[in-house]
Amino acid sequence: MSHQSDTLHKPCGQTKGQGLRNQSPHPQVMELILRLRQTIEDYITQLETRHLQQDREPEKQGHSQATREQEAILVHLMCQVVNLLHSRATSSLELQLPLHSPDIRGDVGGGQLAQSPRGPDQLSHQLSDLETAFISYDLSNRGIDISALYHSTFQDFVAYQRDKYHGGKNTWGFINLGINENKLCVDLMTERLSRSDMNYIDDDLLQYSDWKGHAFLQEEVARFLTNYSKAPAQLDPENVVVLNSCLSVFLALTMVVSDPGEAILAPTPFYPGFTFASRLYSKVELIHVHLDSEVTEAATCHFQLTVGKLEKALLDARLKGRKVKGLVLINPNNPLGDIYSRDSLNEYLEFAKRYNLHVIIDEISMLSVFDEPFPFHSVLSMESLPDPKRTHVIWGFGISGFRFGALYTNSKDVASAVGAFGFLHGISGITQHKMCRLLQDREWIDNVYVPTNRSRLQEAHRFITNQLKALGIPFLNRGSGLYVWMNLKKYLDPCTFEEELLLYRRFLDHKLLLSPGKAYMCKEPGWFRLTFSDKPLHLKVAMHRFCQAVGAQQQHWLEKQVEDALKEEVPSLSSGR
């Protein structure tokens, strides 16, 4: 070590430091710190020199070789000091990183709060009258924001939870076709989960597990995904993390691949749960890449995602000074029910690699592809990923009440960092066991669950789309997912988001929940997502209510037209006098 330090120039305080070094009780730290100080001095000098050079030769913008070397040395020295200090201090938990300071944290709504009651990125200034009703002396500003966000996102869902339709007991309860939930195979699932192998309990299941999940489940997820994603080689269980929902996995990923205030590209229409997670915790901006419903020369199908659109959004964001760290894709898509072709997928991944973006790809609906002409390709099936360490797959089995989501990533660093989230987003051991047993039972999955699920999805899809056709409502006819993306703009007059909301409320008056396009950040008013993965009886009642609602909407227009006509007539009569 000594010969290396000889190669450095003498720092101004070295004589003093040298003496100290020999006597210090922490000679290693001192040695490193002194070298680090010297390197920093040199680095500053070089940056200054370079700056002067640039003044003379403005075209010479690149880093000089010497500066690059200094940076390399800096990085390395700092790593060494970090680790030395950590090994001495943090492993005893003595050392607390000063993360409380808002400017270090980069968190929104931070330090100025002591003076001004609200931070800049806080939501309340945008709140409606209804929402401000939530202001409470018991809650902090952040608490009020969370409450308002929750209320605006979930108030109708909560109303549904408290007043659900039931064929025998509550025929005037809500039917929810606005939720991303498969209710078609609950009977199969109940039967399978009732078998005796599910009820096994051992000590480990009742105690803390590794925060990445129980090893048996990591292994089974890796085996399952190898098989069902058609991976070219066995996937590594060490790269799997299981958390208590796909949303938690998404959240954890954004937390570890981006810093607060940085951005991720999100093609819209787009699943709003991700937005909720970002606003609650990660403070990552989701930059909407708006897709168009029109088919053009560039877009050969509705709402087509092209690299051109991604690139434009990225460059626009950069021009505005945003730091874009990733791209999130949902495949099969929610809400479009769309599947990316292998070629498209590859183009998106190549684009991401070109710009050093992480790709977070949600494949939760992998097993909900029900129409053969549209084959599904998992990114895990690719022979070679363009940027494997920055490609992260989210997957779940699709039993919403299970609260289960899994990550597969080729980056050990990302898997390890996401594992930390198991401390706050863990799943009960008993549920982990049941999930493992389900995944192990390939015979049941291959011969019972997948084919039944597929045929029921087909049947439900057929029923709903036939009804929509009869009503003359356009929709995207894709072969996967649990929903139909339909265009109800013919019931809007004028075609605005205000009218879309009124139509949404009219469905609600008829005790039917659908999802308006606005919730998915769709840029054109009139689109709705309808989930068809519900029991036939529910679908029948729901479509009856649907017809009543649009009928009431048309009746309302008729009345309005008559009213307007009468209003017009009165002045003409009076003018005739």
Add this chain to the structure above:
Amino acid sequence: MSHQSDTLHKPCGQTKGQGLRNQSPHPQVMELILRLRQTIEDYITQLETRHLQQDREPEKQGHSQATREQEAILVHLMCQVVNLLHSRATSSLELQLPLHSPDIRGDVGGGQLAQSPRGPDQLSHQLSDLETAFISYDLSNRGIDISALYHSTFQDFVAYQRDKYHGGKNTWGFINLGINENKLCVDLMTERLSRSDMNYIDDDLLQYSDWKGHAFLQEEVARFLTNYSKAPAQLDPENVVVLNSCLSVFLALTMVVSDPGEAILAPTPFYPGFTFASRLYSKVELIHVHLDSEVTEAATCHFQLTVGKLEKALLDARLKGRKVKGLVLINPNNPLGDIYSRDSLNEYLEFAKRYNLHVIIDEISMLSVFDEPFPFHSVLSMESLPDPKRTHVIWGFGISGFRFGALYTNSKDVASAVGAFGFLHGISGITQHKMCRLLQDREWIDNVYVPTNRSRLQEAHRFITNQLKALGIPFLNRGSGLYVWMNLKKYLDPCTFEEELLLYRRFLDHKLLLSPGKAYMCKEPGWFRLTFSDKPLHLKVAMHRFCQAVGAQQQHWLEKQVEDALKEEVPSLSSGR
């Protein structure tokens, strides 16, 4: 950022640097580097001062608070610079860090570094494991912080998970008496959970529930707490929220009652999980109210919490400009195993009311009181709470693998806002059902679980404390919780946190995990928490290893003494010549 750097002294070259900062094409790097240089200057000064002090007072070996803070700032700044340099390097591709040379590992290399460029992921191969924990091309700054925090908090826990002691199969695996986990009644729990009523499944359990939890569980928790906390009136199920751990409930509470950068008082020694949650998400500062082990006129027992101490901490914090929003209490206490008397509890609550503080009180160990002379009083048992809408109770059943925690609060606003967290911290429906059935079975709880748990805790406590008495180790003899808080300072020489860490590692070498007091922010070195709620065989083997470890520690001293004596003898011999 500016206010942070303002607090630093002016470095010698700052004027020069300041000018550069304003013109530099890399202002972020410059800002950080300048702060880093200043921090290094301060750190060196402090080490020197400390060294001079040690010359005068050789017994004063411990790190000063100021030095520790400098170290913390250093580590954080360095992490930031590393990542900034890295992210610039990889994203612009303009800068290739020449870290290819093997000699850069431990040392600083020269100009030859730029010869062969390296790909980003090649770097990690040449760095040690410790270094790769901090350097990663895949992670953001925040990701690196999270990874480092997780690694330093849980590395030994993960080692234990992968190599657990087992009487027959793995007799040289780790025994973990450093964890807050009751393993004494796993057999009872397994038997109860295996009965047929547990295996019920219905549609609702497999689907989304209200984010506050299933209504049936909210109702049962309210009934259960009414009974076991001896509440004067029936508790309201609407005030209950269930999440996937007590820690998640704590996190959600801090999120909704405080803003980022605000503070909560936390008497120490204190459960470190709360610190982890705060640092990961809520960014609330936990202000440590340090309790003393000594019995004095003001403190009639060890580590006594008094209103005077709380008040002093609050006023000190306010003087420093901190906004204190709450007080967190753990009753029965973790790690002390202590119970607050009804009078003390009332004093704390009155204090909190006086200063408009929320009180978050964790009563998870309510059912783990095993010694009658120390009766437990839940705040829910009070006839009238001083400030009911700001008093929030956390409770769990104590089956760690269940990932279950409940909130009871009289504030509907707080309950509603905490409910939002069910979206990301929810529990599976199946687990909710099982928990509900457990809580409903009062006969089993009253006649089987509680009495058996109590007698086994008594027995385990007796075994451990007898062993400690035989070894002459002082400990707090309280009648609740799962742990003994013991003083091992007689095995530290000198009595410093560095030595405490070495002793911790000596236990680890003997495959025994204990928790050092430093982890609980205890201000006196030498205290350890030992969890005794483990199987008798495990306790026996653990105490055998314990004796071996302290024996090895004493052997080490003896050898050191002989060595020192020999060293002294040589000069005296030579002087005798």
